[in-house]
Amino acid sequence: MKTDPASHQRMTEKRKAGFEKKKAAATGEKGLLIVNTGTGKGKSSAAFGMGLRAVGHGMRLGVVQFIKGALHTAERDLLGGFDNCDFHTMGEGYTWNTQDREADIATARKGWAQALAMMESEDYDMVILDELNVVLKYEYLPLDEVLAAFAVRPAMQHVVVTGRHAPEALLEAADLVTEMRLVKHPYREQGIKAQRGVEF
Protein backbone atom coordinates (compact mmCIF):
# COMPACT_ATOMS: atom_id res chain seq x y z
CA MET A 1 0.00 0.00 0.00
CA LYS A 2 2.57 2.54 -1.12
CA THR A 3 1.04 5.95 -1.81
CA ASP A 4 2.30 9.33 -2.87
CA PRO A 5 2.64 11.88 -0.05
CA ALA A 6 -0.50 13.87 -1.01
CA SER A 7 -2.82 10.84 -1.12
CA HIS A 8 -1.19 9.51 2.07
CA GLN A 9 -2.07 12.78 3.75
CA ARG A 10 -5.68 12.70 2.47
CA MET A 11 -6.00 9.13 3.71
CA THR A 12 -4.59 9.86 7.14
CA GLU A 13 -6.78 12.98 7.46
CA LYS A 14 -9.88 10.97 6.62
CA ARG A 15 -8.90 8.27 9.08
CA LYS A 16 -8.20 10.81 11.80
CA ALA A 17 -11.59 12.45 11.25
CA GLY A 18 -13.35 9.09 11.55
CA PHE A 19 -11.43 8.31 14.72
CA GLU A 20 -12.24 11.69 16.29
CA LYS A 21 -15.94 11.37 15.38
CA LYS A 22 -16.16 7.94 16.96
CA LYS A 23 -14.33 9.17 20.05
CA ALA A 24 -16.66 12.17 20.45
CA ALA A 25 -19.74 9.92 20.30
CA ALA A 26 -18.35 7.70 23.09
CA THR A 27 -18.67 9.57 26.36
CA GLY A 28 -20.04 6.96 28.78
CA GLU A 29 -18.13 5.25 31.56
CA LYS A 30 -19.11 2.03 33.27
CA GLY A 31 -17.67 -1.16 34.61
CA LEU A 32 -17.40 -3.52 31.66
CA LEU A 33 -18.14 -7.21 31.54
CA ILE A 34 -15.37 -8.49 29.29
CA VAL A 35 -15.17 -12.01 27.87
CA ASN A 36 -12.13 -13.59 26.16
CA THR A 37 -13.10 -16.87 24.57
CA GLY A 38 -12.28 -19.10 21.57
CA THR A 39 -9.85 -21.96 21.07
CA GLY A 40 -6.79 -19.81 20.31
CA LYS A 41 -4.06 -18.71 22.69
CA GLY A 42 -4.01 -15.43 24.57
CA LYS A 43 -7.34 -15.46 26.44
CA SER A 44 -5.73 -15.52 29.89
CA SER A 45 -2.62 -13.63 28.81
CA ALA A 46 -4.74 -10.77 27.50
CA ALA A 47 -6.71 -10.71 30.77
CA PHE A 48 -3.49 -10.63 32.81
CA GLY A 49 -2.04 -8.00 30.46
CA MET A 50 -5.11 -5.88 31.21
CA GLY A 51 -4.68 -6.63 34.91
CA LEU A 52 -1.05 -5.53 34.69
CA ARG A 53 -2.24 -2.26 33.19
CA ALA A 54 -4.80 -1.77 35.97
CA VAL A 55 -2.21 -2.50 38.66
CA GLY A 56 0.17 -0.08 36.94
CA HIS A 57 -2.51 2.61 37.30
CA GLY A 58 -2.80 1.90 41.01
CA MET A 59 -6.24 0.34 40.58
CA ARG A 60 -7.16 -2.57 42.85
CA LEU A 61 -7.15 -5.92 41.03
CA GLY A 62 -8.67 -9.20 42.20
CA VAL A 63 -7.98 -12.49 40.45
CA VAL A 64 -9.56 -15.91 40.88
CA GLN A 65 -8.03 -18.70 38.82
CA PHE A 66 -10.70 -21.37 38.65
CA ILE A 67 -8.46 -23.93 37.02
CA LYS A 68 -4.99 -24.07 38.38
CA GLY A 69 -2.78 -26.40 36.43
CA ALA A 70 0.92 -25.83 36.88
CA LEU A 71 0.75 -23.30 34.10
CA HIS A 72 0.05 -19.83 35.40
CA THR A 73 2.38 -19.56 38.36
CA ALA A 74 4.64 -16.86 36.94
CA GLU A 75 1.76 -14.36 36.59
CA ARG A 76 0.66 -15.17 40.09
CA ASP A 77 4.12 -14.73 41.57
CA LEU A 78 4.57 -11.42 39.82
CA LEU A 79 1.10 -9.80 39.93
CA GLY A 80 0.42 -11.19 43.40
CA GLY A 81 3.52 -9.39 44.60
CA PHE A 82 1.85 -5.99 44.24
CA ASP A 83 -0.03 -4.57 47.21
CA ASN A 84 -2.98 -3.62 45.02
CA CYS A 85 -3.51 -7.14 43.68
CA ASP A 86 -5.19 -10.08 45.43
CA PHE A 87 -4.57 -13.33 43.64
CA HIS A 88 -6.46 -16.53 44.50
CA THR A 89 -5.76 -19.83 42.80
CA MET A 90 -8.36 -22.59 43.10
CA GLY A 91 -8.64 -26.00 41.60
CA GLU A 92 -6.75 -29.23 41.82
CA GLY A 93 -5.66 -29.16 38.21
CA TYR A 94 -7.74 -29.59 35.10
CA THR A 95 -10.90 -31.64 35.39
CA TRP A 96 -9.58 -34.36 33.12
CA ASN A 97 -7.07 -35.12 35.85
CA THR A 98 -9.55 -34.99 38.68
CA GLN A 99 -12.14 -37.46 37.46
CA ASP A 100 -14.48 -36.59 40.28
CA ARG A 101 -17.41 -34.33 39.45
CA GLU A 102 -18.49 -33.66 43.05
CA ALA A 103 -14.98 -32.61 44.05
CA ASP A 104 -14.79 -30.31 41.03
CA ILE A 105 -18.09 -28.69 41.99
CA ALA A 106 -16.87 -28.11 45.54
CA THR A 107 -13.66 -26.56 44.20
CA ALA A 108 -15.62 -24.31 41.83
CA ARG A 109 -17.81 -23.23 44.79
CA LYS A 110 -14.75 -22.22 46.78
CA GLY A 111 -13.47 -20.11 43.91
CA TRP A 112 -16.89 -18.59 43.41
CA ALA A 113 -17.08 -17.58 47.07
CA GLN A 114 -13.81 -15.65 46.59
CA ALA A 115 -15.14 -14.06 43.41
CA LEU A 116 -18.38 -13.03 45.15
CA ALA A 117 -16.51 -11.45 48.04
CA MET A 118 -14.57 -9.30 45.57
CA MET A 119 -17.58 -8.46 43.40
CA GLU A 120 -19.53 -7.37 46.48
CA SER A 121 -16.79 -4.91 47.44
CA GLU A 122 -16.40 -1.39 46.06
CA ASP A 123 -12.66 -1.76 46.71
CA TYR A 124 -11.98 -3.80 43.58
CA ASP A 125 -11.71 -1.87 40.30
CA MET A 126 -11.17 -5.01 38.23
CA VAL A 127 -11.85 -8.69 38.89
CA ILE A 128 -10.37 -11.37 36.61
CA LEU A 129 -12.18 -14.72 36.69
CA ASP A 130 -9.71 -16.89 34.84
CA GLU A 131 -11.15 -20.01 33.14
CA LEU A 132 -14.62 -19.43 34.58
CA ASN A 133 -16.08 -20.30 31.16
CA VAL A 134 -14.81 -23.85 31.50
CA VAL A 135 -16.41 -24.16 34.94
CA LEU A 136 -19.70 -22.93 33.44
CA LYS A 137 -19.44 -25.26 30.46
CA TYR A 138 -19.28 -28.26 32.80
CA GLU A 139 -22.09 -26.82 34.93
CA TYR A 140 -19.97 -26.85 38.06
CA LEU A 141 -21.67 -23.52 38.83
CA PRO A 142 -25.20 -22.49 37.77
CA LEU A 143 -25.04 -19.91 34.99
CA ASP A 144 -28.06 -18.00 36.36
CA GLU A 145 -26.36 -17.46 39.70
CA VAL A 146 -23.20 -16.21 38.02
CA LEU A 147 -25.04 -13.80 35.72
CA ALA A 148 -27.11 -12.48 38.65
CA ALA A 149 -23.93 -11.69 40.59
CA PHE A 150 -22.44 -9.87 37.58
CA ALA A 151 -25.63 -7.80 37.26
CA VAL A 152 -25.50 -6.45 40.83
CA ARG A 153 -21.76 -5.78 41.12
CA PRO A 154 -20.50 -2.19 41.70
CA ALA A 155 -21.32 -0.04 38.66
CA MET A 156 -17.71 0.92 37.88
CA GLN A 157 -16.16 -2.52 38.44
CA HIS A 158 -14.69 -4.28 35.41
CA VAL A 159 -15.02 -8.06 35.32
CA VAL A 160 -12.93 -10.11 32.90
CA VAL A 161 -13.97 -13.73 32.22
CA THR A 162 -11.73 -16.08 30.26
CA GLY A 163 -11.89 -19.60 28.89
CA ARG A 164 -13.11 -21.61 25.93
CA HIS A 165 -16.79 -22.20 25.29
CA ALA A 166 -18.28 -19.06 26.86
CA PRO A 167 -22.01 -19.73 27.23
CA GLU A 168 -24.32 -17.81 24.88
CA ALA A 169 -26.15 -16.03 27.73
CA LEU A 170 -22.83 -14.72 29.06
CA LEU A 171 -21.92 -13.36 25.62
CA GLU A 172 -25.30 -11.63 25.53
CA ALA A 173 -24.71 -10.04 28.94
CA ALA A 174 -21.13 -8.98 28.07
CA ASP A 175 -20.05 -5.50 26.96
CA LEU A 176 -16.93 -6.60 25.16
CA VAL A 177 -16.30 -10.02 23.66
CA THR A 178 -13.16 -11.17 21.88
CA GLU A 179 -12.71 -14.55 20.28
CA MET A 180 -9.13 -15.77 20.18
CA ARG A 181 -8.98 -17.86 17.05
CA LEU A 182 -6.25 -20.43 16.53
CA VAL A 183 -4.62 -19.90 13.16
CA LYS A 184 -1.39 -21.87 13.62
CA HIS A 185 0.00 -23.70 16.65
CA PRO A 186 3.43 -25.29 17.01
CA TYR A 187 2.31 -28.12 19.32
CA ARG A 188 0.43 -29.82 16.55
CA GLU A 189 2.36 -28.83 13.50
CA GLN A 190 5.95 -29.02 14.68
CA GLY A 191 5.92 -31.21 17.80
CA ILE A 192 7.07 -28.31 19.98
CA LYS A 193 6.46 -28.76 23.71
CA ALA A 194 5.11 -26.18 26.15
CA GLN A 195 7.88 -23.70 26.87
CA ARG A 196 8.72 -21.43 29.80
CA GLY A 197 7.52 -17.88 29.25
CA VAL A 198 5.23 -18.86 26.39
CA GLU A 199 2.83 -21.39 27.90
CA PHE A 200 3.71 -21.21 31.57
Place this chain on the structure above:
Amino acid sequence: MKTDPASHQRMTEKRKAGFEKKKAAATGEKGLLIVNTGTGKGKSSAAFGMGLRAVGHGMRLGVVQFIKGALHTAERDLLGGFDNCDFHTMGEGYTWNTQDREADIATARKGWAQALAMMESEDYDMVILDELNVVLKYEYLPLDEVLAAFAVRPAMQHVVVTGRHAPEALLEAADLVTEMRLVKHPYREQGIKAQRGVEF
Protein backbone atom coordinates in the same frame (compact mmCIF):
# COMPACT_ATOMS: atom_id res chain seq x y z
CA MET B 1 -23.58 -31.07 29.63
CA LYS B 2 -24.62 -32.77 32.84
CA THR B 3 -23.51 -36.41 33.02
CA ASP B 4 -23.72 -39.21 35.53
CA PRO B 5 -20.51 -39.84 37.52
CA ALA B 6 -19.50 -42.98 35.56
CA SER B 7 -19.82 -41.40 32.13
CA HIS B 8 -18.12 -38.25 33.45
CA GLN B 9 -15.20 -40.39 34.53
CA ARG B 10 -15.02 -42.18 31.17
CA MET B 11 -15.08 -38.82 29.42
CA THR B 12 -12.37 -37.30 31.58
CA GLU B 13 -10.20 -40.42 31.22
CA LYS B 14 -10.49 -40.25 27.46
CA ARG B 15 -9.65 -36.55 27.46
CA LYS B 16 -6.68 -37.11 29.74
CA ALA B 17 -5.35 -39.89 27.49
CA GLY B 18 -5.61 -37.60 24.45
CA PHE B 19 -3.84 -34.81 26.29
CA GLU B 20 -1.01 -37.09 27.46
CA LYS B 21 -0.57 -38.53 23.96
CA LYS B 22 -0.31 -35.08 22.42
CA LYS B 23 2.15 -33.99 25.10
CA ALA B 24 4.38 -37.05 24.56
CA ALA B 25 4.57 -36.33 20.82
CA ALA B 26 5.71 -32.74 21.46
CA THR B 27 9.30 -32.82 22.62
CA GLY B 28 10.97 -30.03 20.64
CA GLU B 29 12.10 -26.69 21.98
CA LYS B 30 12.85 -23.60 19.96
CA GLY B 31 12.39 -19.87 19.95
CA LEU B 32 8.94 -19.23 18.56
CA LEU B 33 7.84 -16.52 16.17
CA ILE B 34 4.45 -15.58 17.58
CA VAL B 35 1.93 -13.29 15.84
CA ASN B 36 -1.18 -11.77 17.42
CA THR B 37 -3.35 -10.17 14.76
CA GLY B 38 -6.99 -9.47 13.89
CA THR B 39 -9.31 -6.54 14.57
CA GLY B 40 -10.34 -7.59 18.09
CA LYS B 41 -8.90 -6.45 21.39
CA GLY B 42 -6.16 -8.24 23.30
CA LYS B 43 -3.35 -8.49 20.75
CA SER B 44 -0.96 -6.28 22.74
CA SER B 45 -2.40 -7.26 26.13
CA ALA B 46 -1.77 -10.94 25.38
CA ALA B 47 1.79 -10.13 24.32
CA PHE B 48 2.41 -8.15 27.50
CA GLY B 49 0.75 -10.90 29.56
CA MET B 50 3.26 -13.32 28.03
CA GLY B 51 6.03 -10.82 28.72
CA LEU B 52 4.89 -10.60 32.33
CA ARG B 53 5.17 -14.37 32.56
CA ALA B 54 8.68 -14.35 31.07
CA VAL B 55 9.80 -11.60 33.46
CA GLY B 56 8.29 -13.57 36.35
CA HIS B 57 10.49 -16.53 35.34
CA GLY B 58 13.56 -14.30 35.42
CA MET B 59 13.90 -14.41 31.63
CA ARG B 60 15.20 -11.28 29.87
CA LEU B 61 12.48 -9.40 27.99
CA GLY B 62 12.92 -6.70 25.37
CA VAL B 63 10.04 -4.58 24.11
CA VAL B 64 9.81 -2.14 21.22
CA GLN B 65 6.51 -0.30 20.88
CA PHE B 66 6.44 0.89 17.28
CA ILE B 67 3.33 2.99 17.73
CA LYS B 68 3.20 4.93 20.90
CA GLY B 69 -0.11 6.63 21.38
CA ALA B 70 -0.83 7.66 24.94
CA LEU B 71 -2.31 4.26 25.49
CA HIS B 72 0.23 1.78 26.72
CA THR B 73 2.02 3.74 29.41
CA ALA B 74 0.90 1.63 32.37
CA GLU B 75 2.49 -1.54 30.98
CA ARG B 76 5.65 0.36 30.26
CA ASP B 77 5.82 1.90 33.72
CA LEU B 78 5.29 -1.45 35.36
CA LEU B 79 7.20 -3.92 33.13
CA GLY B 80 9.96 -1.40 32.51
CA GLY B 81 10.49 -1.25 36.27
CA PHE B 82 11.95 -4.76 36.34
CA ASP B 83 15.70 -5.18 35.91
CA ASN B 84 15.21 -7.99 33.40
CA CYS B 85 13.03 -5.93 31.06
CA ASP B 86 14.15 -3.28 28.55
CA PHE B 87 11.27 -1.26 27.24
CA HIS B 88 11.60 1.12 24.27
CA THR B 89 8.76 3.27 23.02
CA MET B 90 9.03 4.77 19.54
CA GLY B 91 6.67 6.77 17.40
CA GLU B 92 5.05 10.13 17.58
CA GLY B 93 1.54 8.74 17.93
CA TYR B 94 -0.57 6.93 15.38
CA THR B 95 0.13 7.61 11.74
CA TRP B 96 -3.22 9.27 11.18
CA ASN B 97 -2.02 12.02 13.51
CA THR B 98 1.38 12.36 11.91
CA GLN B 99 0.40 12.92 8.30
CA ASP B 100 3.99 12.73 7.20
CA ARG B 101 5.14 9.51 5.59
CA GLU B 102 8.86 10.28 5.59
CA ALA B 103 8.83 11.11 9.30
CA ASP B 104 6.93 7.87 10.00
CA ILE B 105 9.53 5.86 8.07
CA ALA B 106 12.35 7.49 10.05
CA THR B 107 10.55 6.68 13.29
CA ALA B 108 10.00 3.08 12.23
CA ARG B 109 13.69 2.82 11.38
CA LYS B 110 14.65 3.99 14.86
CA GLY B 111 12.42 1.36 16.45
CA TRP B 112 13.75 -1.29 14.11
CA ALA B 113 17.35 -0.45 15.06
CA GLN B 114 16.41 -1.14 18.70
CA ALA B 115 14.68 -4.37 17.71
CA LEU B 116 17.72 -5.50 15.70
CA ALA B 117 20.08 -4.80 18.59
CA MET B 118 17.96 -7.06 20.83
CA MET B 119 17.48 -9.78 18.21
CA GLU B 120 21.23 -9.89 17.58
CA SER B 121 21.91 -10.51 21.28
CA GLU B 122 21.78 -13.89 23.00
CA ASP B 123 20.83 -12.02 26.19
CA TYR B 124 17.18 -11.59 25.26
CA ASP B 125 14.91 -14.60 25.80
CA MET B 126 11.84 -12.82 24.44
CA VAL B 127 11.40 -9.75 22.25
CA ILE B 128 7.97 -8.12 21.86
CA LEU B 129 7.56 -5.96 18.74
CA ASP B 130 4.30 -4.21 19.55
CA GLU B 131 2.30 -2.95 16.54
CA LEU B 132 5.02 -3.94 14.07
CA ASN B 133 2.30 -5.33 11.78
CA VAL B 134 0.91 -1.84 11.28
CA VAL B 135 4.35 -0.53 10.37
CA LEU B 136 4.70 -3.36 7.84
CA LYS B 137 1.22 -2.78 6.44
CA TYR B 138 2.15 0.82 5.60
CA GLU B 139 5.50 -0.32 4.23
CA TYR B 140 7.43 1.89 6.60
CA LEU B 141 9.86 -1.04 6.82
CA PRO B 142 10.60 -3.56 4.05
CA LEU B 143 9.02 -6.91 4.89
CA ASP B 144 11.95 -8.86 3.42
CA GLU B 145 14.40 -7.16 5.74
CA VAL B 146 12.22 -7.89 8.77
CA LEU B 147 11.74 -11.56 7.87
CA ALA B 148 15.47 -11.97 7.23
CA ALA B 149 16.26 -10.63 10.71
CA PHE B 150 13.74 -13.00 12.30
CA ALA B 151 15.34 -15.93 10.46
CA VAL B 152 18.84 -15.32 11.82
CA ARG B 153 17.96 -14.46 15.44
CA PRO B 154 19.22 -16.69 18.30
CA ALA B 155 17.62 -20.14 18.05
CA MET B 156 15.96 -20.05 21.47
CA GLN B 157 14.70 -16.46 21.31
CA HIS B 158 10.92 -15.93 21.22
CA VAL B 159 9.68 -12.99 19.16
CA VAL B 160 6.12 -11.73 19.56
CA VAL B 161 4.68 -9.46 16.86
CA THR B 162 1.35 -7.70 17.35
CA GLY B 163 -0.99 -5.52 15.32
CA ARG B 164 -3.77 -5.67 12.78
CA HIS B 165 -3.18 -6.76 9.22
CA ALA B 166 -0.21 -9.09 9.67
CA PRO B 167 1.25 -9.64 6.20
CA GLU B 168 0.71 -13.09 4.67
CA ALA B 169 4.44 -13.84 4.43
CA LEU B 170 4.84 -13.15 8.15
CA LEU B 171 2.00 -15.56 8.96
CA GLU B 172 3.75 -18.17 6.82
CA ALA B 173 7.01 -17.67 8.70
CA ALA B 174 5.32 -17.71 12.13
CA ASP B 175 5.17 -20.71 14.49
CA LEU B 176 2.09 -19.57 16.36
CA VAL B 177 -0.61 -17.27 15.03
CA THR B 178 -3.69 -16.08 16.89
CA GLU B 179 -6.40 -13.92 15.40
CA MET B 180 -8.21 -11.75 17.92
CA ARG B 181 -11.70 -11.46 16.50
CA LEU B 182 -14.02 -8.67 17.57
CA VAL B 183 -17.36 -10.12 18.62
CA LYS B 184 -18.80 -7.20 20.57
CA HIS B 185 -17.31 -3.82 21.47
CA PRO B 186 -18.80 -1.18 23.79
CA TYR B 187 -17.38 1.83 21.89
CA ARG B 188 -19.69 1.27 18.99
CA GLU B 189 -22.67 -0.32 20.58
CA GLN B 190 -23.03 1.61 23.82
CA GLY B 191 -21.08 4.84 23.33
CA ILE B 192 -18.61 3.91 26.07
CA LYS B 193 -15.32 5.80 25.99
CA ALA B 194 -11.82 4.37 26.47
CA GLN B 195 -11.34 3.65 30.16
CA ARG B 196 -8.35 3.43 32.47
CA GLY B 197 -7.16 -0.13 33.00
CA VAL B 198 -9.15 -1.44 30.05
CA GLU B 199 -7.84 0.50 27.05
CA PHE B 200 -4.90 2.37 28.55
